[in-house]
Amino acid sequence: MIRSTVSEAAFADVVENLLTLHGWRWIHYEPAIRQSGLWATPLRGARGFPDYFAIRDGRIIIAEIKRENGRLSRAQTEWIAELERSSVEVYVWRPSDVETINETLRRIPK
Numbered sequence: 001m002i003r004s005t006v007s008e009a010a011f012a013d014v015v016e017n018l019l020t021l022h023g024w025r026w027i028h029y030e031p032a033i034r035q036s037g038l039w040a041t042p043l044r045g046a047r048g049f050p051d052y053f054a055i056r057d058g059r060i061i062i063a064e065i066k067r068e069n070g071r072l073s074r075a076q077t078e079w080i081a082e083l084e085r086s087s088v089e090v091y092v093w094r095p096s097d098v099e100t101i102n103e104t105l106r107r108i109p110k
Contacts, residue, residue, distance in 0.1 A: 006095045008067050012051070014098060015065055019054055022105040024061070026054035048075025050083070050090070057108065060088040068094050 012028070019026045028051055031041040043049070050064035062083055064076055072080070072092065083090040093101055 006067070008065060008070065011065055011067070011093075011095050014095075015052065015063070015093065015101065018098075018102055018105050019052070022056070022102075024054040024056045024105060026052055028052050046075065046079070048073055048077075048079045050076065050079060054105075061091065061104070062088050063091040063093050065093050068096060070094070 016026070016028070029041050029043060031039045034040050050062045052061070052063045052065070054061045054063070064072065064080065066072070080090055080092065089104075091101075091104070
């Protein structure tokens, strides 16, 4: 089990390793610091899209990752609610979910 004090960056490494291990094609946009010192992610449109988009064998997973005590922003909550009404699998993953994440990613579609 991963300790609850793990950073989101360290947890992201675990998630990315599991996605790769189980053969998923995935993408994650990382924010960068601008010259102004402000954080920015090079995307347009509505803010709050989840951290990971992954596809394998016709199965689509969209996942937001958070530290164990991390909170979803309003924009993230709105994206997740909208995505849950679609045919994709949507998750909010935390370090304590690592065993469930592994099982979810290992599963082959029916």
